[in-house]
Amino acid sequence: MTDTTAPQFPQRFSNRAGLSLEINANGSIRRFDCGNVSIGLFLGNEVEGGPANLYLRRHGVKLEWIPLLGPASPTRFQFTGARAAGGGEALVGTGFWLGIRYTLTLVLAQDASAWFWHVRLENTT
Numbered sequence: 001m002t003d004t005t006a007p008q009f010p011q012r013f014s015n016r017a018g019l020s021l022e023i024n025a026n027g028s029i030r031r032f033d034c035g036n037v038s039i040g041l042f043l044g045n046e047v048e049g050g051p052a053n054l055y056l057r058r059h060g061v062k063l064e065w066i067p068l069l070g071p072a073s074p075t076r077f078q079f080t081g082a083r084a085a086g087g088g089e090a091l092v093g094t095g096f097w098l099g100i101r102y103t104l105t106l107v108l109a110q111d112a113s114a115w116f117w118h119v120r121l122e123n124t125t
Helices: none
Strands: 011-014 019-023 029-034 055-059 063-067 076-078 090-097 100-108 115-123
Touching: 011 090, 011 100, 019 100, 055 100
Parallel strands: none
Antiparallel strands: 011 019, 019 029, 055 063, 076 090, 090 100, 100 115
């Protein structure tokens, strides 16, 4: 029998070094902590997202940009408890904007208070 239960939000990721991250359903960062210290000043929510974001910019005749996290983002996230290549937890999102296909991966280091955003871009035009 397949479990069709929707994931509960916020999703929580953590590592052995005490770094923890809570993600809302739209990919916005709800909270980011290291031990008992909050890295972000404000909590993010589903409506406004958080103050931290990633942006994709395109320079052409005019400068265009779009947030890659949160409610105004075209990114769709997979909340599967994915593991990164090094064994740590990861969050993966994919999207498409103005002919650019992209993949975002947020990776928490396994044993250090460090995180990494891996961004892959493909120009389809």
